[in-house]
Amino acid sequence: MAYEHIALLMFTSMMVLLITGKRVFGAIGFVAVVAAFWLWGQGGSEMAFSAAMKLMKWYPLLTLPLFVYMGYMLSESGLAEDLYRMFHVWMGPLPGGLALGTLGLMVAISAMNGLSVAGMAIGASIALPELLRRGYDKLMVTGVVQAGSSLGILVPPSVVLVLYGMIARQPVSQLWLAGVFPGLLMAGLFALYVVLRCRFNPRLGPPMAAEERRTITRREKLASLRAGIAPLFIFFSMTGLFLLGFTSLVESAAVGAVAATLVALFKRRLSAAVLESTLRKSLGITCMFMWIILAALCFGAVFDGLGAVAAIENLFVESLHLSPWQILVLMQLSFIVMGMFLDDTAMLVIVAPLYIPLVGALGFDLVWYGVLYTITCQIAYLTPPFGYNLFLMRAMAPPGIDLADIYRSVLPFVLVMLLALALVMLFPQIALWLPQWYSASAGGDL
Template sequence: MSESPIALLMFSSMMLLLLTGKRVFGAIGFVAAAAALLLWGDGGVELPFSAAMKLMKWYPLLTLPLFVFMGYMLSESGIAEDLYRMFHVWMGPLHGGLAIGTILLMVVISAMNGLSVAGMAIGASIALPELLRRGYDKIMVTGVIQAGSALGILIPPSVVLVLYGMIARQPVGQLWLAGVFPGLLMAGLFILYIVIRCWIKPSMGPALPAEERAQISLGDKVRLLRAGLIPLFIFFAMTGLFVLGYTSLVESSAVGAVSALLAALVKGRLNRRVMEDTLRKTLVITCMFMWIILAALCFGAVFDGLGAVKAIEDLFVGSLGLGPWEILILMQLSFILMGMFLDDTAMLVIVAPLYIPLVGSLGFDLVWYGVLYTITCQMAYMTPPFGYNLFLMRAMAPPEISLRDIYASVTPFVLVMALTLVLVMVFPQIALWLPQLHYGR
């Protein structure tokens, strides 16, 4: 049997296992290990062993548990709630102000955690009930929560970009810096949409009543500002030290983790329950991603050995005669299609062994492509019928928000994400300027 049918058999076997509900790392790792043994006999066992050693020697992987710990510590200790109360008071007088404050909250939560699940949990439990109680349009605010939480996989420290960096063999520091401006651009476009929508129809985002604003003194506002600025200070101290060159990537993650721990301790919110919940959730997320990376490395090694990447390149460039940009657009469309059924890590692990080498051979920058992949994943998260964020929202939303409302809420925000994707594709320097500036010095 030639290489192409074997690669196709591996791919279809993996998809079949995933459709049965098996865990992503188990399905991918099993197919890779079984294929290696069948193709190369006993020598095939070296593939998973070599992948494990490569994973354990990858120093930047230490950032993963440290950043996840920082995010969960700030969340479990209630410091993230202080931040929302600050936005609530200071942005409330504007039409749509609480929705704008929610987007800003999500930006900061993203910068603290790097996971969309964390932003969704905080937004759905803290912001959504308050927005509904204030009379905000339920469809609009449901979309706000979902779109804001999707920022977690783009704005650094993004856990997904860590996974991409490991598989694509690209520096995580450059990937994180590349995600800064696209993430802020997307958040800014979300806010612009909310402002225009509430300007056209103010009833969709009513301002805080004047009598309620009068009850909040200037002293209360200052106290809320001081409490809410703590997570912002932690983030800027952590990233500032890294950008200025005083700390490495791993050292910056340690600064963030220790700062979050000290902040919870100083505010008197560090207790046994908070510490246990934070450590347990950090361990779960870290182990999950390490297993996925291990399975992806093994799967990629088998694909490389088969020469499947070269076969795919010959198909697109030789047989079909497609140009580089046409191939790139087809790749992004395939991500959106897969995102209807799979989460971002599964998508990356399935197609990374094929797409990433092909992107490099077409002459595209792999750091830039990492940002494109992540934005496309954000769109796929919110694409019906089976977008990941849609079902997360359904599980966390109050009863008055139906699945139909959730589906209707995402359309304008997906269009904003598509606009961001187009802008980053047409103007690559949106993503590449900051990493080139920092690493080019």
């Protein structure tokens, strides 16, 4: 059997196993191990061992449990509730103001935890019930929470960009900086959509009642701003010190985790129950990531040994005569399709051995492509029928919101995300200007 056919058989077998609902790491690892023994006999047993050792030697992987811990500490200790109260007081009087405040909350949470699931948990448990109680349209606000939470994987410190940087061997600092303007652009487009919808149909987002506005004094409004001090402290202590060169990537993650814990302690929110819940959830998420990466490394080693990357490049360029941009668009479409069934990490580690070398061979910037990949993951999160965020919302949504409502609520935001993706593809400097400027001001590459 030709190596190209073996590579196709491996990929097809893996996708079939994933569709059956098997564990992601089990499906990937099983196909990789069977193929390794089939191709190289007893020598194939070394591939899994080598992948495990490579994983253990990835020092930057220590950032993963630290970022996960930080996000859950913010959620479990109630610090996010204080932040939402601040947005409530200041944005509530505007038409659609609480929806805009929810987007602000999602951006702030994204800048402190780097995960989508933490933002979703906070938005669904804190913001969504309040918005529904105040008469906001359930479709619009459900979409706001889902789309806003997806910013967690793009706005630094993004865990997804850290994993992409490890696999693509790109500087994480460059990737984080590259995600800033696209993340803010997408948040701004979300906000613009909410403003326009509520302007033409005020019933979708009624402003805070006049009686309630009168009960909020100026002193109370100013005092609520103190809720923003903790996020700024955590963000600067982590990302700021890293970009200023005072800490390494792993050290910045450790500083952020310690800062989140100290803030919870200072506010007297750090109880034994909060700490236990945070550690338990952090351990579960971290172990899931580790198993997936381990299986993917083994799968990638077999693929690389087959020469599958060169075969696919030859298929696209020589046989089908596709241009580099056509190939890039096809890759992004494949991510959206896979996102109907897989989470972002699984998508990355499955296709990384194929796409990342191909992107480099086609002459595209790998930092820029990391941003495109992440935006496409955000779109895939919200794409029916099996988008990751859709089922998270179904599990967390209050009574009265069913799966059909959740599907309908995300469609306008998917279109907004597609617009953001097109803008970043057409104007790469949206993503590349900040890392290039910072690299030049720092006197060299980061």
